[in-house]
Amino acid sequence: MAYEVEAPKYVRLAQTIQRRIEDGTYPPGTRVPSENQLVQAFGMSRPTVVRALDLLKRDGWLESRQGYGTIVRGRPEVVEQKDRRGREALERDESQASGRLVEVGRVPVPARVASMLGLPKRAHALMRRFLVEADGGPAELVSSYFPADLAEGTDLGASEVLSGSAREHLEARRKVRFDHVTERVSARLPSSDEAVLLELPDAVPVLSVLVVALDASGQALQVADVVLPGDRQELEDTYRLN
Known part of the structure; x- marks a missing residue:
């Protein structure tokens, strides 16, 4: 029995955004592309994009700032040190x-x-x-x-x-x-x-x-x-x- 299952789309998108944060494409302190831009860039539905962003916010990679959008925080230091x-x-x-x-x-x-x-x-x-x-x-x-x-x-x-x-x-x-x-x-x-x-x-x-x-x-x-x-x-x- 094969035990390899492809990750859901929102998880794969979140992992892609993580890699772009780590390689400097999305530096800490900058805004990530808007939901519309991510939908167009990755060919995914808006609910998939929203879920991926929510996952990254929950895990400390991103944060929302009122009136400014979604900001890159970088790799969560506390998670790494636990x-x-x-x-x-x-x-x-x-x-x-x-x-x-x-x-x-x-x-x-x-x-x-x-x-x-x-x-x-x-x-x-x-x-x-x-x-x-x-x-x-x-x-x-x-x-x-x-x-x-x-x-x-x-x-x-x-x-x-x-x-x-x-x-x-x-x-x-x-x-x-x-x-x-x-x-x-x-x-x-x-x-x-x-x-x-x-x-x-x-x-x-x-x-x-x-x-x-x-x-x-x-x-x-x-x-x-x-x-x-x-x-x-x-x-x-x-x-x-x-």
Whole structure:
């Protein structure tokens, strides 16, 4: 089964505008072409152009100024500087990480993970579960889920630790490309196996960071559930207000 899906038109247009910002065609502080000019230049509909511009504004590449139009801000510095747990989970080299591989195999997918992967309820997927250790004890438990057909022809199903990240394996073997990540943080009580692996006392909650890695078309390639002991975590973020 081929897993390469062409990105929607508005995403491709947004990527083109991003490249023009980065190569200096649209320098920071200048106005981008009007909606009419973009419609004519790219042969796309106005709704497609509007959606692409909205995406770039949301991500911090552009901003609207009343009476002046849409202005180029440039590559969002805050986004580039963020240290995200999702990136760590996707790019971790198991062979170099402190910890151990706990489980590998096809498992029933939790309902919320199945929804993210676009799989039906009670479907099975390949799971790799890695226990990260720090200061001599368990620090986080990462359960990564992959559509079974996408994992075929890779080393993801091997019971040995990977040399290189899961992302590298998928991009090299299946010719897919990771484009963006969505993270959802929630608090819950741990399952019995999570409590044992993380050495949690009774009634201690965990933080679950659900990391959804997608290609440019919005197709999920990997979902990682990063489980952190709630009594040992403090989340902090810094972001621009203007």
